[in-house]
Amino acid sequence: MRGHGDLRLVVALAATCAALALAIPVDGVALVFAVPMALVLPGYSITAAAFARRKLEWPQFLLLSIALSLATLALGSLVLNYAGGIHPLSWAVLLVLVVLGSCRAAALRRGAPGAGPRWPRVRVRRAEAAMLLGAVAAVVAALVLASSSVPADNAIGYTQLWILPRPGSHGHEARVGVSSQQQTPVSYDLRIRIGPDGLVKRSFRLDPGETRLVRVGAPTGSTGLVPIVATLLRHNRPFSVYRRVKGSVVASPEPR
Numbered sequence: 001m002r003g004h005g006d007l008r009l010v011v012a013l014a015a016t017c018a019a020l021a022l023a024i025p026v027d028g029v030a031l032v033f034a035v036p037m038a039l040v041l042p043g044y045s046i047t048a049a050a051f052a053r054r055k056l057e058w059p060q061f062l063l064l065s066i067a068l069s070l071a072t073l074a075l076g077s078l079v080l081n082y083a084g085g086i087h088p089l090s091w092a093v094l095l096v097l098v099v100l101g102s103c104r105a106a107a108l109r110r111g112a113p114g115a116g117p118r119w120p121r122v123r124v125r126r127a128e129a130a131m132l133l134g135a136v137a138a139v140v141a142a143l144v145l146a147s148s149s150v151p152a153d154n155a156i157g158y159t160q161l162w163i164l165p166r167p168g169s170h171g172h173e174a175r176v177g178v179s180s181q182q183q184t185p186v187s188y189d190l191r192i193r194i195g196p197d198g199l200v201k202r203s204f205r206l207d208p209g210e211t212r213l214v215r216v217g218a219p220t221g222s223t224g225l226v227p228i229v230a231t232l233l234r235h236n237r238p239f240s241v242y243r244r245v246k247g248s249v250v251a252s253p254e255p256r
Helices: 005-023 027-039 041-050 058-081 088-109 126-147
Strands: 159-165 173-180 186-194 197-204 211-217 225-234 235-250
Touching: 005 027, 005 041, 005 126, 027 041, 041 058, 041 088, 058 088, 058 211, 088 159, 088 186, 126 211, 159 225, 159 235, 173 186, 173 197, 173 225, 186 211, 186 235
Parallel strands: none
Antiparallel strands: 159 173, 173 211, 186 197, 186 225, 225 235
């Protein structure tokens, strides 16, 4: 790639951005380096290889660079899905290989040095430079804030309670599920009424995001549809119904 300064610069930027995006532990800052690596550099190298012997105006070149970068991401996800999984390292390796291979092909097709695209020289005044730097800083700050978690002390949590047929039971058994999306661990009392006489009791404590499943079926000797009523109580409020759902199961036929 001697004599093709833009291609050498693209390869160097791709390797640098990939390394920094993987090494920096702060998601927002790492995203600043991942964006050009994913949305500009692969498309630039592919466009340079495809149009190595044809002059393109810089707006067309830039548009094709972004479009082909998005296409690379779409097709690359399919390749990675069947080649070991999609994760940051595999993405970085794939994009760097695409950039390196395309830049090499562009250099071979161009032949003579200096045959690459000519970018216009932009004269930026001090005021314009200050506004540009401010815009870049605002974008960086927005990316950092968007990828950073903030405390949610005043957020209101919730709890889910449901009854679903157990897969493969043909309606003879059901699962009663409790999922906690509260902000702190919560203790629950679960009461499951099965038919007129059956009763199942469970007491447990769930951390935020944790789920508890209880498997139930129709009592022996039942016939037809057996109603199920699941009642959930908060442990600190034993006399106040917190959640209640209803369902049913089909009684198993008695063996002959």
